[in-house]
Amino acid sequence: MWTIDELVERVVAALAAEYPGVPNGRVRDVPDRRVVRWYTTTGLVDRPSAMRGRTALYDTRHLLQIVAVKRRQAEGSSLGQIQNELAGATNAALADIARVPEDLLGESTPPPPQPTRPRFWAEAPAAQPKTVPPAVQPEAAQPRATPLSAVALTGGAVLLLPGAPTPADYRDIATAAQPLLDLLTARGLLTDERDSR
Known part of the structure; x- marks a missing residue:
């Protein structure tokens, strides 16, 4: 798993090979953090895979999605066309479009386990202490109405x-x-x- 900054670094490295840039001057050649978040908001890229505290974590699929979007933009496709094409695409289909070097796909480690909060509502109630039946209790301890x-x-x-x-x-x-x-x-x-x- 990668942070958003680590993901952007991998995207830049992946686009360094055989990427002519986007022909439209209004589109950023290489995405930054803000663009990645915008892609996520618009559905071009999946939501983060996990969270470490307040830090979003991304994986190989996110890398493939972003690089595939940039490659399609370089070919002149609009974001609407790209979204129609890539929505629900498999990792294999994304990999064919993105052509990310193998060395950038590795080293994705699973996130550390998050501490889980106890689900108190799902647990059986604690056993109540056994009480002595009223007939056996001493006279002074018996409640009186x-x-x-x-x-x-x-x-x-x-x-x-x-x-x-x-x-x-x-x-x-x-x-x-x-x-x-x-x-x-x-x-x-x-x-x-x-x-x-």
Whole structure:
């Protein structure tokens, strides 16, 4: 695999032999990094084969594609014609057009393995620690359900209390809760019972 700069160097070396240049003065004889990226964007050249961090890596097919494009341009073909001809071309067909020297095709090494992120959503959940059945747990460790008592207040509010209040508790709770109930009613969070009459 090569970086874009290494790829451009190989393209230049490949075109050094038997390449008359492009007859059209508007077209660059030898592509640079920007041209390679543009070829990739327009589909003349495949996307990079791999990434090393943020660095794109290219292989032999990319070299063949770029050199084939430049050779066809030197023959007077437009990019549209070249794209029609080379779209989906095999490496053998590209090699026939590009005529890249063998020594430039080699030394393409596979990219180093990228660290893979764990796919936590695809893994089985971790085993839960075994718990002792409730009947075997000591008395102090067993969870106890606390009974709750509901105290109805004005405006539809309900106060939940652990334990059972006495009739006197109900009266005192209603008196103590009145400022909170007035605030909640003023903010529209409770219904004003006087309005519902």
